[in-house]
Amino acid sequence: MPLPFLTADGVFEAHEDDALAHVDHDRWRRPYRPGPWRVAAAALLLLLAAFMLLSTMIIAFAGTWPGALICLAAALAVIGSALRILLAGVWVSPSGLRRVAFLRTHSLAWNQIDEVRTVQQPVRWLGLPRTVQGQALTVAGRDGAELPVLLTDHNADFLSRTEAFDRAAHAVEAWADEYRAVAA
Incomplete structure (x- = not known):
């Protein structure tokens, strides 16, 4: 069912190769959709936060305000963690490449990047210390x-x-090829 009020200004006109379409092409965008493991982890954290907010309300109605404020702060920290998990990944824009991790964000301008390529190497399984043989998208600096x-x-x-990994890797490599040539 088409929703004309969503497409009136063209904000939600998505293309096959553009997972997050924006009118302003200078914005940072992730060239792939978040995976099911990332979304499931964020959903579980948001479910936990809902229970924490419910307990905050119960504690507040009981009249224990310091306990309610501590529980509210913890719930807000869990909500912030869920949002940060959803934001984690690789983002691109005409100005550069950005790698967003849970606690850190690292940006590189296209003129600082020499090569973006897919290689076979041992990779971490779901970010845990255990490694398995797999593919990785790496970037080499100038x-x-x-x-x-x-x-x-x-x-x-x-x-x-x-x-999905192949599509995402090719999309990031295409961004790198296009904008490294412009930046050079």
Whole structure:
């Protein structure tokens, strides 16, 4: 069922190769959709936060305000964690490449990047210390420095979804090819 009020300004006109379409093409965008493991983890955290907010209300009605404020702060921290989990990944824009992790964000301009390529190497399974053989999208800096791995086929976005990993890796490589040529 078409919803004309959503497409009136063209904000939600998505294309096959553009997972997050925006009118302003200078915005940061993730060239792939978040994976089911990432979404499931965020959903579980939001469910936990809902119970924490319910307990906050019960504690507040009981009249224990310091306990209610502590519980509210903990619930807000859990909600913030769920949002940060959903934001984690690789983002691209005409100005550069951004790798968003849970606690850290690292941005590189396209003129600082020498090469973006997919390689076979041991990768971490769901970010845990256990490693398995898999594919990784890596980036090399202009000075020859090897930067942290951008994507793997065993992370929370692409576990058991090799076609989605291939599409995402090709999309990031295409962005890199296009904008490194413009930046050079």
